[in-house]
Amino acid sequence: MTRHARTALSATAFAILGSLAPLAGHAEWGNLNMPVGVTVLSKEIHALHMTIFWWCVAIGVFVFGWMIWSLVAFRKSQGAKPDTTMVHSTKAEIIWTVIPVVILVIMAVPAARTLIAIEDTRNTEISIKVTGQQWKWHYDYLGEDVKFFSSLARASDEARQLGSGVNPESVENYLLDVDNPLVVPEDTKVRLLLTAQDVIHAWWVPAFGMKKDAIPGNVNELWFKIDKGKTGLYRGQCAELCGRDHGFMPVVVKVVTKDEYRIWLAGQRAGTSTPSEASTELTADAAAAVAALPAAPRG
Amino acid sequence: MANSATHDHALDHHDHKPHGLKRWLYATNHKDIGTMYLVFACVMFFLGGTMALVIRAELFQPGLQFVDPGFYNSMTTMHALLMIFGAVMPAWTGLANWMVPMQVGAPDMALPRLNNFSFWLLPFAFTLLLLTLFVPGGAPAGGWTLYPPLSLQAGDSFPLTIFAIHLLGISSILGAINVVVTILNMRAPGMSLLNMPLFCWTWLITAYLLIAVMPVLAGAVTMLLTDYFFGTSFFAASGGGDPVMFQHIFWFFGHPEVYILILPAFGVVSEIIPTFSRKPLFGYESMVFATASIAFLSFIVWAHHMFTVGMPLAGQLFFMLSTMLIAVPTGVKVFNWCATMWKGSISFETPMLFAVAFLFLFTLGGLSGLMLAIVPADFQYHDSYFVVAHFHYVLVPGAIFAIMAGVYYWLPKWTGRMYNEKIGKLHFLLSTIGVNVLFFPQHFLGLAGMPRRIPDYSTQFADWNMVSSVGAFLFGVSQLLFVYVIWSAVRSGEKAAERPWEGAHGLEWQLPTPAPYHSWETPPSRPIISHGAML
Numbered sequence: 001m002t003r004h005a006r007t008a009l010s011a012t013a014f015a016i017l018g019s020l021a022p023l024a025g026h027a028e029w030g031n032l033n034m035p036v037g038v039t040v041l042s043k044e045i046h047a048l049h050m051t052i053f054w055w056c057v058a059i060g061v062f063v064f065g066w067m068i069w070s071l072v073a074f075r076k077s078q079g080a081k082p083d084t085t086m087v088h089s090t091k092a093e094i095i096w097t098v099i100p101v102v103i104l105v106i107m108a109v110p111a112a113r114t115l116i117a118i119e120d121t122r123n124t125e126i127s128i129k130v131t132g133q134q135w136k137w138h139y140d141y142l143g144e145d146v147k148f149f150s151s152l153a154r155a156s157d158e159a160r161q162l163g164s165g166v167n168p169e170s171v172e173n174y175l176l177d178v179d180n181p182l183v184v185p186e187d188t189k190v191r192l193l194l195t196a197q198d199v200i201h202a203w204w205v206p207a208f209g210m211k212k213d214a215i216p217g218n219v220n221e222l223w224f225k226i227d228k229g230k231t232g233l234y235r236g237q238c239a240e241l242c243g244r245d246h247g248f249m250p251v252v253v254k255v256v257t258k259d260e261y262r263i264w265l266a267g268q269r270a271g272t273s274t275p276s277e278a279s280t281e282l283t284a285d286a287a288a289a290v291a292a293l294p295a296a297p298r299g
Numbered sequence: 300m301a302n303s304a305t306h307d308h309a310l311d312h313h314d315h316k317p318h319g320l321k322r323w324l325y326a327t328n329h330k331d332i333g334t335m336y337l338v339f340a341c342v343m344f345f346l347g348g349t350m351a352l353v354i355r356a357e358l359f360q361p362g363l364q365f366v367d368p369g370f371y372n373s374m375t376t377m378h379a380l381l382m383i384f385g386a387v388m389p390a391w392t393g394l395a396n397w398m399v400p401m402q403v404g405a406p407d408m409a410l411p412r413l414n415n416f417s418f419w420l421l422p423f424a425f426t427l428l429l430l431t432l433f434v435p436g437g438a439p440a441g442g443w444t445l446y447p448p449l450s451l452q453a454g455d456s457f458p459l460t461i462f463a464i465h466l467l468g469i470s471s472i473l474g475a476i477n478v479v480v481t482i483l484n485m486r487a488p489g490m491s492l493l494n495m496p497l498f499c500w501t502w503l504i505t506a507y508l509l510i511a512v513m514p515v516l517a518g519a520v521t522m523l524l525t526d527y528f529f530g531t532s533f534f535a536a537s538g539g540g541d542p543v544m545f546q547h548i549f550w551f552f553g554h555p556e557v558y559i560l561i562l563p564a565f566g567v568v569s570e571i572i573p574t575f576s577r578k579p580l581f582g583y584e585s586m587v588f589a590t591a592s593i594a595f596l597s598f599i600v601w602a603h604h605m606f607t608v609g610m611p612l613a614g615q616l617f618f619m620l621s622t623m624l625i626a627v628p629t630g631v632k633v634f635n636w637c638a639t640m641w642k643g644s645i646s647f648e649t650p651m652l653f654a655v656a657f658l659f660l661f662t663l664g665g666l667s668g669l670m671l672a673i674v675p676a677d678f679q680y681h682d683s684y685f686v687v688a689h690f691h692y693v694l695v696p697g698a699i700f701a702i703m704a705g706v707y708y709w710l711p712k713w714t715g716r717m718y719n720e721k722i723g724k725l726h727f728l729l730s731t732i733g734v735n736v737l738f739f740p741q742h743f744l745g746l747a748g749m750p751r752r753i754p755d756y757s758t759q760f761a762d763w764n765m766v767s768s769v770g771a772f773l774f775g776v777s778q779l780l781f782v783y784v785i786w787s788a789v790r791s792g793e794k795a796a797e798r799p800w801e802g803a804h805g806l807e808w809q810l811p812t813p814a815p816y817h818s819w820e821t822p823p824s825r826p827i828i829s830h831g832a833m834l
Contacts, residue, residue: 029762031747034679041675049676056666063633063662070640071655074576082577083642093585096634097627104623107673112616114675119612160363160755168361169758175361176757199449200542202607202682206748210678213607215543216448217536220609235757239607239682239750241442243449244369247753 035206038230038255042209044114052107059103118210121221124191126184132194132201132214132238135245139182142193146268152248153177160248176235181252185261187228194220199243205236205251213240231255316816324419327411328816329396330713332418336393337706339421341782343385344699346429348775350378355737355771358764363755371754372440373432379443383560384467385425387694390702391563392417392474395502397713398705399478401807401814402496404487404823409480417473424466431456442752444553445520447534447545451527461524468513475509478502487806487822493587494828496805497580500587501566504594508555508562511598516552519545543608550601558597561693562590564661564701565632568654570805571708572636575651576643577802582635589628589635596625606677615674622672626665633662648800649723653704656696656731664692667742682752685745691738695774696731703730703781710785711799715813716792722784729777736770 036046074080129140136151152160156175159166168174184190194203194214203222204211212222238249256264316322316331326332353374357365366374396414400407408414431438436454439445445460453460482503486495495503523545525531532538534545565586573580580586602610602618610618636658645651667689671677680686711717740763745751749760756764797812809827810818 031759031763032743034746035748045675045679048673049670049679052670052673052676056669060663060666063637064659066637067640067655067658070637070643071645074640074643074645076577076644076646080642080644082644084578086581086638086642087579088582088584089638092634092638093582093631097631100627100630104626108620108623111619111673111675115615115619116612118675118678119615162363162367164362166362168755169761174758175755199452200446204682204748204750206679210675211607211681212609212678215536215608217541218543218609236748237750237753241372241446241449241752243452244367244372244440246372247368247750247755 037207037209038227038234039208039224040227041114041118041224042207044117045209048111048114051110055103055107121191121223124189124223126188126190127193128182128184128190129193129195130182130203130214131197132203132242132249133197134199134243135238135249137178137182137201137203137249137251139180141265144265144269146265148180148268150178150180150182150252152250153179156250157248173235175248176237176250176252178250178252181233181254183254183256183261183264184226185258186226186231186255188258188261189223189225191221191223194222200240201238201242201249202240203236203251204239205234205253207234207236208253211236211239226255231257231260325415326418327407327415329400329408329411329414329818330814330816332408332411332414333393333396333398335418336389336396336421339418340386340390340393340702343381343389343425345778347378347381347386348778350374350381352771352775354378355768357754358756359768360765361756361758361761366754368754369437369440372442372752373438375752376439376441376443377428377432380428380439381425382694383443383556384464385421387560387698387702388467388471389421391502391505391560392471392478394498394563394567394702394705394709395474395478398709398807399481399499399502400485400818401712401810402499402805403482403485404490404806404819404828405481405485406817406820408477409485410477413473414477417470417477420466420470420473424463424470427459427466428463431459434459444546444549445523446549447523447526447542450523451534457527458524461520464520465517468517471509472513475506475513478506479510482506487819487828489825489828493584496566497569497583497586497590498563498566501562501569501590504590505559505562508559508594508597512552512555512559515548516556519548519552522548543605546605546608547602550604551598553604554601555594555597557690557693558593560698561661562594564657564698565590567701567705567708568636568657571650571654571704572639572658574708574800574802574804575648575654576640576645578639578643579804580635581638581641582631585631586635589631592628593625596621596628600625603672603677606674607681619672619674623669626669626672629665633658633665648707649718649720649727650704650708652724652727653700653707656727657700657704660692660696660700660731660734664689664697667692680745682750683745684741684749684751687751688738688741688745691741695738696734700730706785708800709807710788711795712807712810712812712814714789714792715795716788717795717799718784718788718792722780722787726777726780726784729780730774733770733774733777737767737774738770740764740767740770 034046034049036043127142129142131138136149138149140147155171156177158164159168159171159174194212195218196214196216198216201214202211203214208224210222212220232255234253234255236251238246316328317325322331323335353366357371396408434455436456439453439456439460441450441453482499522533526533526535532540534540534542536542569580569586600618600622602614603622606615671680671689707718707723744760744763749756795812798808806823809823
């Protein structure tokens with residue numbers, strides 16, 4: 001089966017399961033499945049998701065089929081007589097213990113393989129320290145002397161106030177837009193070092209395949225390598241409840257070519273664009289605070 | 300035959316019970332206390348449900364329409380605390396109070412005064428918890444999981460919440476001890492453990508889980524308390540502590556806790572499906588072993604709630620594999636229920652309808668649980684609406700449908716009156732449609748990238764959120780029917796037959812209808828036990 005056919009099929013399956021298929025005409029109704037994403041890992045993760053999904057569909061067809069069959073075929077109203085001697089069968093019980101175990105092993109092997117790849121943070125080309133704080137992100141390009149805050153874009157921030165009277169539909173990328181996006185080059189292994197100032201946050205861009213918690217006193221790692229040619233803007237959100245404005249702490253990543261990245265970096269160092277003096281000062285404090293923390297001795 | 304054994308007792312009725320308020324304040328009778336637990340659970344179910352409707356009203360469309368984001372967070376936190384500790388757990392204890400003595404051939408619970416105390420802790424605990432809605436800083440808003448450092452940012456609600464949780468823990472432990480002692484010591488002579496109805500078995504195992512993990516929760520929240528007031532830094536990185544340690548301790552309680560919510564449901568469904576299939580439960584012993592295995596596994600899977608905190612690879616692999624293993628005993632249970640219906644003679648009264656819906660929808664929640672076990676995929680699912688859909692599928696059409704099925708099933712024996720079957724079926728139909736319209740679209744939302752616990756969302760999520768909210772109001776409003784149908788049955792229902800369900804077996808059905816105040820004053824004779832307990 002081609003991937004398109006599979007995607008189409010899975011979308012259909014989700015829609016049918018929801019018994020809401022007739023509504024699928026509208027553009028946003030079709031937003032039913034995990035994005036395939038634009039990184040090596042996100043594609044592997046999506047493939048795993050689809051594999052386990054199809055196993056669940058298969059199991060579901062069998063189990064629900066069995067239930068529906070029993071409920072229809074053995075109705076008292078149709079004169080069904082109970083077979084009260086049928087109370088135990090060692091053979092059946094062995095079968096329905098062993099088969100699930102086999103399915104689980106079949107699933108566990110590729111899952112473990114992908115997990116090992118996810119944890120392999122060797123040979124990273126760029127390291128960026130990401131610090132979550134209530135309610136914005138701070139990005140520090142390690143060794144490049146480029147650091148800045150990234151917070152909810154003003155248009156969204158105005159529209160999201162209680163009783164603002166602004167229709168969210170009229171705001172472009174409502175709640176998923178920031179002032180200063182994280183800028184990274186395509187086709188480069190980028191490693192994020194995640195930590196937090198105050199409470200736990202989580203950095204999540206669905207198109208990159210994963211999220212990771214940013215925890216005070218800990219440094220977590222996450223890496224991604226965006227496919228060549230997939231430049232553009234990718235959006236996500238803080239995924240760990242972090243207080244009042246948890247819902248207003250988006251992540252936006254601008255993926256550029258390697259050349260554009262170098263130029264952008266040079267421009268930042270020269271101080272020609274956005275990050276202000278004030279934010280750099282705050283950043284120095286944040287960096288000192290994080291540097292002073294003990295290395296995460298977590299098991 | 301069965302009735303002649305108990306007939307005389309029914310006539311002497313020396314149920315010296317005080318009347319009026321004293322009957323309830325000083326209650327030591329398992330039925331009175333069971334009733335109080337169930338009524339309390341129902342009140343909490345509606346309060347927690349109202350909070351859920353505040354959440355769904357705010358999420359009906361993008362933008363903030365009704366509440367402040369801080370209050371929204373309080374709603375999600377309080378909704379969870381009320382539903383878990385106020386609705387589902389007390390409902391199970393209420394059903395255990397009613398049914399365990401009746402099913403094992405005992406006159407009452409083993410420790411009636413303790414029973415009174417464990418119930419009466421609840422109203423005080425929830426008064427404290429609900430008071431937080433009115434204190435400076437508002438109700439707790441850091442999620443029911445109380446993760447520090449966020450939970451430590453709470454205002455005056457903090458000590459009230461911690462104290463309420465301590466009281467709830469004590470109440471649960473005392474209730475659990477009572478169930479264990481009753482089941483182990485008060486079974487009628489001749490009723491071996493492997494003769495017990497499955498509801499008693501699942502509750503026995505649940506009770507051990509409660510005794511094992513409620514102290515762990517108490518420890519975790521006490522550490523939070525000392526971090527907040529006494530300058531300790533168990534969970535404060537600045538003092539050498541670790542916020543992640545809280546999550547490990549919390550989920551060591553939390554995962555067994557989810558089985559505490561669902562195991563008694565397995566028991567109820569294992570009573571109802573055989574009754575309405577007119578066929579004994581298939582694979583009774585494997586059901587018991589499966590329940591025990593699930594309980595054992597529940598202690599070694601906790602970290603699957605926190606795959607994104609950054610565990611070592613070996614840890615992630617261990618928790619992935621142990622979590623996947625749970626599918627095996629759970630599968631055994633589902634297959635046994637299917638095999639029980641197979642070649643049966645099935646009729647569809649309200650309890651059976653709810654049990655069948657449980658079977659379908661709990662299995663659906665189990666399958667999404669299997670998906671969540673796959674760690675790399677969980678990095679996408681975690682803390683998204685996919686998780687919200689998953690656990691609501693196992694808790695609402697899982698635990699709550701089973702509670703309702705149990706109430707419909709045993710109500711005629713409790714009250715001697717029958718509920719209105721038509722309204723019962725209507726309640727079932729609206730609830731089942733409502734629950735699916737409510738929770739199924741949340742799978743889509745989560746996969747498309749909507750995080751949980753947010754009061755407002757990007758416009759791409761608008762359509763399915765609207766559907767979900769419509770489902771929520773349908774489900775919420777149809778629960779009023781439940782109260783109505785139970786109330787009208789108790790007040791003015793038709794007189795129930797001695798054996799309202801022809802296929803029902805078990806000692807409780809050998810008692811007269813309504814069941815006498817002191818269930819089995821003399822233990823049932825062996826023929827009754829062998830006739831009743833196992834068919």
